Amino acid sequence: xxxxxxxxxxxxxxxxxxxxxxxxxxxxxxxxxxxxxxxxxxxxxxxxxxxxxxxxxxxxxxxxxxxxxxxxxxxxxxxxxxxxxxxxxxxxxxxxxxxxxxxxxxxxxxxxxxxxxxxxxxxxxxxxxxxxxxxxxxxxxxxxxxxxxxxxxxxxxxxxxxxxxxxxxxxxxxxxxxxxxxxxxxxxxxxxxxxxxxxxxxxxxxxxxxxxxxxxxxxxxxxxxxxxxxxxxxxxxxxxxxxxxxxxxxxxxxxxxxxxxxxxxxxxxxxxxxxxxxxxxxxx
Amino acid sequence: xxxxxxxxxxxxxxxxxxxxxxxxxxxxxxxxxxxxxxxxxxxxxxxxxxxxxxxxxxxxxxxxxxxxxxxxxxxxxxxxxxxxxxxxxxxxxxxxxxxxxxxxxxxxxxxxxxxxxxxxxxxxxxxxxxxxxxxxxxxxxxxxxxxxxxxxxxxxxxxxxxxxxxxxxxxxxxxxxxxxxxxxxxxxxxxxxxxxxxxxxxxxxxxxxxxxxxxxxxxxxxxxxxxxxxxxxxxxxxxxxxxxxxxxxxxxxxxxxxxxxxxxxxxxxxxxxxxxxxxxxxxxxxxxxxxxxxxxxxxxxxxxxxxxxxxxxx
Numbered sequence: 063x064x065x066x067x068x069x070x071x072x073x074x075x076x077x078x079x080x081x082x083x084x085x086x087x088x089x090x091x092x093x094x095x096x097x098x099x100x101x102x103x104x105x106x107x108x109x110x111x112x113x114x115x116x117x118x119x120x121x122x123x124x125x126x127x128x129x130x131x132x133x134x135x136x137x138x139x140x141x142x143x144x145x146x147x148x149x150x151x152x153x154x155x156x157x158x159x160x161x162x163x164x165x166x167x168x169x170x171x172x173x174x175x176x177x178x179x180x181x182x183x184x185x186x187x188x189x190x191x192x193x194x195x196x197x198x199x200x201x202x203x204x205x206x207x208x209x210x211x212x213x214x215x216x217x218x219x220x221x222x223x224x225x226x227x228x229x230x231x232x233x234x235x236x237x238x239x240x241x242x243x244x245x246x247x248x249x250x251x252x253x254x255x256x257x258x259x260x261x262x263x264x265x266x267x268x269x270x271x272x273x274x275x276x277x278x279x280x281x282x283x284x285x286x287x288x289x290x291x292x293x294x295x296x297x298x299x300x301x302x303x304x305x306x307x308x309x310x311x312x313x314x315x316x317x318x319x320x321x322x323x324x325x326x327x328x329x330x331x332x333x334x335x336x337x338x339x340x341x342x343x344x345x346x
Numbered sequence: 347x348x349x350x351x352x353x354x355x356x357x358x359x360x361x362x363x364x365x366x367x368x369x370x371x372x373x374x375x376x377x378x379x380x381x382x383x384x385x386x387x388x389x390x391x392x393x394x395x396x397x398x399x400x401x402x403x404x405x406x407x408x409x410x411x412x413x414x415x416x417x418x419x420x421x422x423x424x425x426x427x428x429x430x431x432x433x434x435x436x437x438x439x440x441x442x443x444x445x446x447x448x449x450x451x452x453x454x455x456x457x458x459x460x461x462x463x464x465x466x467x468x469x470x471x472x473x474x475x476x477x478x479x480x481x482x483x484x485x486x487x488x489x490x491x492x493x494x495x496x497x498x499x500x501x502x503x504x505x506x507x508x509x510x511x512x513x514x515x516x517x518x519x520x521x522x523x524x525x526x527x528x529x530x531x532x533x534x535x536x537x538x539x540x541x542x543x544x545x546x547x548x549x550x551x552x553x554x555x556x557x558x559x560x561x562x563x564x565x566x567x568x569x570x571x572x573x574x575x576x577x578x579x580x581x582x583x584x585x586x587x588x589x590x591x592x593x594x595x596x597x598x599x600x601x602x603x604x605x606x607x608x609x610x611x612x613x614x615x616x617x618x619x620x621x622x623x624x625x626x627x628x629x630x631x632x633x634x635x636x637x638x639x640x641x642x643x644x645x646x647x648x649x650x651x652x653x654x655x656x657x658x659x660x
Contacts, residue, residue: 149635149638150633150634150635152633167644168644169647171633172633188634188646188648190618190620190633206646207646207647207648207649209618210615225648226648227649228615228649228651229649229652247615247649247652248613248615248651249614266615266651266652267653
């Protein structure tokens with residue numbers, strides 16, 4: 063080990079094995095050729111036709127029954143399914159690993175659209191806690207408000223809420239984009255690791271608390287910053303990206319993105335090493 | 347995990363017993379160790395209604411010690427005697443179950459502290475609620491079981507709060523069930539979902555100030571905490587706002603008084619609450635399905651933010 067009294071701070075950290083890799087921008091990394099994306103399928107998924115449309119009334123169904131019926135309809139080639147009377151039921155539309163155009167005519171309860179990869183979903187109502195948790199790809203649009211833990215741990219895709227959302231939006235997210243048309247509650251972006259969150263309205267206390275990486279854009283007032291969340295410069299490429307994203311999301315199209323605040327991780331809380339607290343103190 | 351629900355009709359009365367039963371039954375997966383109702387019924391406001399118990403439900407799942415029914419009769423006799431000594435006249439008496447009673451009492455007082463202390467000095471007796479419109483009914487089992495047992499589905503009133511309990515930090519018994527009466531205030535009740543981590547610290551302080559605790563359930567602290575604030579002149583809303591910093595832990599709770607209903611959510615927003623507001627009705631619950639049981643049509647609902655306190659009048 064190097065002599066800790068004589069080396070600079072950076073090399074101290076390196077010599078003690080602390081992580082100094084710059085992660086910013088890794089969300090743009092391409093891991094496979096997008097032109098070949100159509101060749102990637104999950105086992106058990108179906109070849110559906112978006113022009114083949116049907117309706118499903120789930121008023122008298124349990125969530126497992128409704129989800130099984132959605133799967134059954136996809137197996138028959140239906141690519142557009144309209145769900146009637148969801149009436150706040152929990153766990154509707156979970157685990158869809160298929161291309162699908164899914165429309166809910168009403169509100170969902172907890173865990174709606176969880177663990178999905180690929181569907182395009184429009185919810186003409188409100189959603190409860192943990193909507194679209196673990197979303198891998200696709201697009202989920204909520205026309206009204208959403209509960210807490212919106213988009214928890216998503217890896218990809220676009221998650222859009224046109225109203226306001228509760229606390230801990232984007233908690234532990236590892237990719238993708240979350241767009242909020244209204245306000246967001248406390249601890250938004252808590253421990254986020256990658257991806258982007260856009261909030262057009264106000265946001266509550268402890269924004270971006272303990273975030274590892276990723277970016278949060280806020281259009282309104284910020285209640286307070288969380289630990290290690292810091293301001294960053296809003297570049298022209300950020301603004302271009304925001305304009306494009308808001309246009310595609312059909313939300314805040316005329317919003318003045320130049321006045322938005324950009325929040326990123328200060329990266330002082332990174333703790334990828336195996337140091338004991340006393341050793342860490344010496345390194346820092 | 348517990349479930350709470352509440353509703354208030356503004357400017358009219360409705361069948362709040364049946365409505366709350368539907369809301370709480372929709373939340374039964376959040377806990378069915380016990381269920382409690384705080385119903386604010388339409389009364390003439392002349393007499394006090396005292397709901398009290400002289401024993402516990404010792405049925406299946408109960409953590410209470412079994413007692414002979416004759417003990418309940420003895421306790422009831424002492425209650426009757428004490429009431430007579432205080433000059434309180436029992437106008438109507440109902441004994442729904444051997445351990446659960448409802449008295450309508452003609453008694454002229456504004457200070458229920460002395461009254462309550464004398465009644466509760468009788469071993470095994472606990473006042474569940476005291477007020478001119480409030481009635482707290484709580485027992486073991488889910489919402490429908492309790493509703494059927496006490497015939498609550500026909501209760502008409504303006505507002506109500508209720509609780510479906512999964513017992514975690516105290517026993518499966520009536521004394522630990524919600525709602526809690528805001529002793530010694532007439533017509534004040536509380537339901538809570540969450541955990542309070544400074545329960546014992548606050549309890550010691552409040553007991554030194556003369557407040558009473560009947561259980562070891564952390565949620566009782568909220569009722570006592572707010573009652574103590576009101577005792578020193580705070581309004582309901584002021585007391586609730588102070589609780590956001592005075593109480594530590596995660597919580598969403600409702601408080602109801604004779605003519606109002608309030609909600610408070612902790613500063614971390616760790617416990618769920620969905621709210622529907624219109625000009626003539628406010629309905630809220632731990633999950634949207636509770637609200638859907640009274641409003642099946644498509645409605646606009648939202649989650650209140652962290653640290654939010656709201657109070658509505660009838």
